[in-house]
Amino acid sequence: MSSGSRRASRFLQEKEDEVPQWIPGLGTDKPRPRTLGTSFFGYVPDAFVEKTPFLPSEKKATTPTPKDSETKEAEHKSEGAPNGQYLDPSSSKEFQRDMDASSDEGVVTEEVVVPQRVERRAAEPWDAQSVDSTDGSAQNRLLIKGGRVVNDDMMQDADVYIEDGIIKQVGTNLHTPGGTRVVEAKGHLVMPGGIDTHTHMQLPFMGTFAVDDFYTGTRAALAGGTTMIMDFAIPQKGESLVEAYHRWRSWADPKVCCDYALHVGVTWWCDKVGKEMEELTEEHGINSFKMFMAYKDTWQLDDHDLLESFKQCKEIGALAQVHAENGDIIKENTAKLLDMGITGPEGHELSRPEEVEAEATNRACVLANQVGCPLYVVHVMSKSAADVVSNKRRQGHIVFGEPIAASLGTDGTHYYHKCWRHAAAHVMGPPLRPDCETPKYLMDLLANGDLQTTGTDNCTFSASQKALGKDDFTKIPNGVNGVEDRMSVIWEKGVVSGKIDPCKFVAVTSTNAAKIFNIYPKKGRIAVGSDADIVVWNPHATRTISAKTHYQAVDFNIFEGMEVHGIADYVICHGRVVVEEGNVRAVSGMGKFVPTPSHSPYVYGRVQERDIANAPKKVDRAPYDGPVIQLNNQGLTQAVESSIIPTNQEFYTRGPTRCGGLNLHDSSFHVSGAQMNDKSPKRPSVKVHNPPGGKASGSFW
Ligand SMILES: NC(=O)NCCC(=O)O
Numbered sequence: 001m002s003s004g005s006r007r008a009s010r011f012l013q014e015k016e017d018e019v020p021q022w023i024p025g026l027g028t029d030k031p032r033p034r035t036l037g038t039s040f041f042g043y044v045p046d047a048f049v050e051k052t053p054f055l056p057s058e059k060k061a062t063t064p065t066p067k068d069s070e071t072k073e074a075e076h077k078s079e080g081a082p083n084g085q086y087l088d089p090s091s092s093k094e095f096q097r098d099m100d101a102s103s104d105e106g107v108v109t110e111e112v113v114v115p116q117r118v119e120r121r122a123a124e125p126w127d128a129q130s131v132d133s134t135d136g137s138a139q140n141r142l143l144i145k146g147g148r149v150v151n152d153d154m155m156q157d158a159d160v161y162i163e164d165g166i167i168k169q170v171g172t173n174l175h176t177p178g179g180t181r182v183v184e185a186k187g188h189l190v191m192p193g194g195i196d197t198h199t200h201m202q203l204p205f206m207g208t209f210a211v212d213d214f215y216t217g218t219r220a221a222l223a224g225g226t227t228m229i230m231d232f233a234i235p236q237k238g239e240s241l242v243e244a245y246h247r248w249r250s251w252a253d254p255k256v257c258c259d260y261a262l263h264v265g266v267t268w269w270c271d272k273v274g275k276e277m278e279e280l281t282e283e284h285g286i287n288s289f290k291m292f293m294a295y296k297d298t299w300q301l302d303d304h305d306l307l308e309s310f311k312q313c314k315e316i317g318a319l320a321q322v323h324a325e326n327g328d329i330i331k332e333n334t335a336k337l338l339d340m341g342i343t344g345p346e347g348h349e350l351s352r353p354e355e356v357e358a359e360a361t362n363r364a365c366v367l368a369n370q371v372g373c374p375l376y377v378v379h380v381m382s383k384s385a386a387d388v389v390s391n392k393r394r395q396g397h398i399v400f401g402e403p404i405a406a407s408l409g410t411d412g413t414h415y416y417h418k419c420w421r422h423a424a425a426h427v428m429g430p431p432l433r434p435d436c437e438t439p440k441y442l443m444d445l446l447a448n449g450d451l452q453t454t455g456t457d458n459c460t461f462s463a464s465q466k467a468l469g470k471d472d473f474t475k476i477p478n479g480v481n482g483v484e485d486r487m488s489v490i491w492e493k494g495v496v497s498g499k500i501d502p503c504k505f506v507a508v509t510s511t512n513a514a515k516i517f518n519i520y521p522k523k524g525r526i527a528v529g530s531d532a533d534i535v536v537w538n539p540h541a542t543r544t545i546s547a548k549t550h551y552q553a554v555d556f557n558i559f560e561g562m563e564v565h566g567i568a569d570y571v572i573c574h575g576r577v578v579v580e581e582g583n584v585r586a587v588s589g590m591g592k593f594v595p596t597p598s599h600s601p602y603v604y605g606r607v608q609e610r611d612i613a614n615a616p617k618k619v620d621r622a623p624y625d626g627p628v629i630q631l632n633n634q635g636l637t638q639a640v641e642s643s644i645i646p647t648n649q650e651f652y653t654r655g656p657t658r659c660g661g662l663n664l665h666d667s668s669f670h671v672s673g674a675q676m677n678d679k680s681p682k683r684p685s686v687k688v689h690n691p692p693g694g695k696a697s698g699s700f701w
């Protein structure tokens with residue numbers, strides 16, 4: 001058989017088996033056939049049926065308006081400081097009654113679900129100790145047996161032995177002490193737990209605060225195979241960054257079920273802010289700062305302040321992050337849309353189209369590159385912003401891009417959905433894009449390395465919170481879910497679609513983040529000495545994502561109805577089994593704050609050499625000793641005749657022009673053979689590479 005026909009027959013054999021190349025030998029399980037059906041979020045059948053938004057004056061409002069929403073908000077007590085009292089999702093039953101009562105023909109309202117798995121209990125720090133006492137040593141020694149270990153650069157069939165939260169051995173025929181707990185991983189992939197680079201648990205924002213807090217949010221993260229989140233401490237304008245950091249620590253430490261790190265926001269600028277950035281980097285384990293180019297009048301920085309903050313990031317070896325959207329344009333567009341009576345969620349998307357994101361992305365890249373500062377663009381939401389990042393990388397900029405589960409898994413057609421609440425549930429900034437090719441495009445850029453990490457921007461608001469903007473899209477709290485489903489969505493859209501292999505999946509869900517934020521190989525790798533944060537992944541199993549069954553506190557899921565392959569059957573965090581065959585046993589306060597050291601070699605490794613190589617060089621030349629114009633005492637330039645008219649009057653018959661220049665009607669040579677510039681210093685000849693009229697090879701002109 002020729003090699004060509006051998007290849008063809010191998011291909012046919014593979015087609016017949018319908019088994020991806022990385023699966024053979026992985027176990028006996030066959031992937032369960034996927035039920036065919038319309039993926040609710042791949043395409044919204046009626047999304048564009050009626051594009052013209054109906055105005056409140058023309059039709060009865062379809063907005064689900066809970067009568068008691070104001071009361072419920074008041075129950076939050078704290079203004080910008082969450083106190084652990086959260087919206088009771090059971091309120092959504094009343095909410096549903098109201099909606100039913102108000103519904104009539106032609107009014108589209110979706111059911112508001114009550115998440116089934118939200119435990120209404122306060123996070124208690126002492127829970128962390130009870131884990132140790134109940135499970136004892138069995139929790140400290142664990143063997144994951146028979147799986148296929150996947151790192152970003154290789155796969156191997158190997159067992160993993162863990163002691164006291166650290167991976168101690170990886171290989172076959174391991175010697176392990178008696179009493180070691182065994183997790184059977186045959187047919188499973190054993191991968192580093194996910195790192196979600198971008199969350200906002202219990203963020204105080206737009207008059208309320210995100211409903212998923214550090215407890216429900218990190219518990220949901222674990223359920224989906226994510227073992228570390230990176231959240232943002234965001235000071236208000238004029239507020240101390242260090243104080244904001246401590247406040248976030250005090251919210252997170254008692255509640256987190258998995259490890260977490262913090263980025264810190266820079267929402268205003270003065271020298272003190274710069275000093276605090278340094279203090280945070282040196283003393284508090286912060287190596288990344290996010291600057292906002294949107295949210296005019298609150299968090300937005302202008303170009304000057306962006307430059308200052310970028311310079312400071314470089315000075316202290318931190319990574320500058322940007323929320324890249326042009327806030328001035330958004331403000332302008334928003335006013336126009338509201339004037340036109342466009343008050344619904346589609347106005348959010350219309351006010352900030354792709355180019356508004358791309359312009360800011362480009363500007364941030366240019367500003368950062370001009371001061372030699374590495375840049376990380378958070379939540380890349382559009383093709384054009386992604387193109388900016390990838391083109392800048394091709395031009396040699398040190399820039400990283402982070403798409404999120406939402407931009408990879410769904411699209412902005414939902415802003416045109418007839419149910420107000422459904423459309424509002426997708427409001428986030430930058431918005432999802434109505435171009436439904438965008439998710440595939442972004443996945444392709446992750447596949448080829450142009451984009452590097454994946455976050456979620458998980459910042460959830462329930463229906464009654466979103467309803468703050470029922471009459472004005474600018475008041476809809478921005479944010480969507482994702483922390484629980486990111487791994488499954490990326491597996492489905494990336495690996496099942498054939499765009500990325502399991503190694504790349506690991507790279508974009510954990511390893512690249514660990515490298516960029518300088519916590520590798522403690523995180524993001526299955527290797528001896530690494531933290532035992534592991535997901536035992538069943539690539540064959542399927543599930544259907546739903547707010548009814550998710551662990552998050554929010555009452556909506558932007559991936560509702562999406563059927564995904566890939567389930568975290570076991571999740572091990574700090575060497576403890578926290579998810580077991582789908583059951584989550586997370587404990588508040590069990591996670592730890594992970595300091596991120598400055599000067600990450602993956603970010604700053606080439607900066608110093610680059611600065612030296614690209615340093616501007618002075619040109620040695622003879623000083624200019626010709627005439628110099630003089631300035632008058634108003635500081636305006638004024639040509640002083642004597643200084644620009646040569647003394648060789650023989651060439652001049654006419655006076656200078658009105659502006660003091662040479663009158664071109666005069667000849668520059670004299671019948672005596674003298675030239676006008678005979679007395680000027682000799683100029684070196686100039687080689688012009690592209691003379692007018694085309695090149696004459698090798699000659700000067
Ligand atoms: N992204 C978003 O819509 N909400 C969270 C705040 C932010 O990151 O801009």
Ligand SMILES: [Zn+2]
Nearest residue numbers: 198199200457
């Ligand atoms: Zn964000």
